[in-house]
Amino acid sequence: MKRVLLKKKSHMEWSWILMVLFFILSIANIYFSLLGLICMAAPLYHVSKGNGKINCSHYCPRGSLFGKWFPLVSLNNSLPTWMRTIWFKNTVLFFMFSMLGYGIYKANGSVKEISFAVFRLIIMSTVVGTLLGIFFKPRAWCQICPMGHITGVISKNSNKGDSK
Secondary structure (H helix, E strand, O other): OOOOOOOOOOOOOOOHHHHHHHHHHHHHOHHHHHHHHHHHHHHHHHHHOOOOOHHHHHOOHHHHHHHHHHHHOOOOOOOOHHHHOHHHHHHHHHHHHHHHHHHHHHHOOOHHHHHHHHHHHHHHHHHHHHHHHHHOOOOHHHHHOHHHHHHHHHHHHHHHHHOO
16 A cells, blocks of 8 residues: 655745734733743644654744745845854753743733733744844744754654664
């Protein structure tokens, strides 16, 4: 029997709209910022299903936004080598999760304050990604994205266990 591999459909052509909607809805009502947690959980879901970093290449709204619009304004320089090191990516990951954790801790159980913490994190990372996309390649953020980095590490480590 012939085995057919199903190719996962990419939503990168239109998923940038979700990022724009996130910002509009979050500004209109801060509670919509909690939807940002879905974007943080989606890569972990995909890697747990054995799909590796498929979220980065097929679904990520931020990557879609950068890939769709930033080629128009990007200087198209390569990201410096030191920014692609494991040390740097781990530092960004630690900083981002610390920032979110501190915001949730300071929220003291207030859903509104947790929403603000998520919104601040996504705004800050989008601003950094925007600057990287302008000065370097359009999706430069994707090379240091904490969620892409952590799913890559999980995927690599789970594949090591498969080879035994």
